[in-house]
Amino acid sequence: MCSKPSNAFLLALLVFCNQSSAGAIPDTQRDKLVVRVLTNFWDHAKLANGQVVHPLSEGDRKTIPISRMAANRVIDVGEISALG
Secondary structure, three states, X not given: OOHHHHHHHHHHHHHHHHHOOOOOOOHHHHHHHHHHHHHXXXXXXXXXXXXXXXXXXXXXXXXXXXXXXXXHHHHHHHHHHHHO
């Protein structure tokens, strides 16, 4: 999978988390956030050039394009941003 959709997913997750309530989000809620972003990501997110992001396959559509560690880091940053 190319890195551009991964970067777009990171940004989508960050924006979503920044709009959530600030504070420590438990692991179960973090997983739900990631799944929610994923369901609204493919065919909706746009790259910097305006191109809509499509999965390479139906398998990709169900696969989170970043690691769990990266997703948790983005959620952490979103929480901190929401505090400011």
